[in-house]
Amino acid sequence: MKKTRFSILCGFICVFTLLGCSDDNEVKISQGNNAAAIEHAESLDKQSYAGLEDIFLDTKNISTQEDKTTLLIFGKNNCIYCDKIKDDIKANSEIKSHLKSHFIPYYINVSYTKIHNLNFIDSKKELSTTALMESYVKSPMRPTPTLIFLNPKGESIFELPGYMNADSILKILQYMQSKQWQDKDQTQVASEINKIL
Template identity: 25%
Template sequence: MIKTCLIIAVVCLSAGKVVAQPSAVKFTELNGLQKKQSKLVLVLIGTDWCKYCKAMEQSLKSDKQIGGILKASFYPVFLNAEETSEIVFAGRRFKFKPTGTNTGVNELAEQLGTLNGQLTFPTLCFLNSENEIIYQHQGYLNSSSLMLLLNKLIQSR
């Protein structure tokens, strides 16, 4: 009996946690999603080797308050700036550009993440439903600063 109650409790708690967290979408899915429900797009641009990028991604995935805000008002997209595969977005094809031996950057990361002539990691890029850049932020944001930014963007919408 106790075992059954524990299993039910774990399932209920897990289900609540999953529901609160938005799942990241792919660039190819955005057009269809925007037709169903218009939302802002949050693009987190990072790399596999960037510890601050991973920390921000973790905040987006695991913080319940941030998850609730994202689920209600944003489509989150995680973009590896060093993605070697071609990315199709907004009717264009973005390719990997080598910048040296075993290194390079995807053109989409450059397009969305360059601010004042520089691409740094992590970078947050926010798009409106027409895929126009409405705000960019370079550098790490902790959970409270990220929540403040998300709320300001929602209010200015």
């Protein structure tokens, strides 16, 4: 009787072990064979800026150019002010025009993690979303939204933590476009921006 119970118990353990180990999907994803699943996971953040796909670029590859300033906007899910800044951009054709013409804009949703390939004038590197935010957002507690303007070398020109209305954002974009920030440190740039606001 004890041998029969033991045999049945061993049989159940073997069946559950075999069934539990047959998840082909997970093996394929971890081996990189399921490209569709990987692509889906990497594009989740694109839903964050729905309606602004013509403005914001895919954050998988973040780059700079000599003639344009790169703008990183860090946001997250369920952030009222992140949604408000996106709504302000959607509603203001002048802001959209400035972003398209004079900037390389990215909206980075920190609620999702992916690897970002950074291609700057003098360097190339890969950073996770968390590492990217830690590298550029220096404000205490790393608030969202936070706007970071980068020079062609990928160095921070100015950090704007928190929400600003559309008129203030437009003034900052015009200042950045004018290149008045060149050859100045972040303190000088912040002082000049405070004067125009």
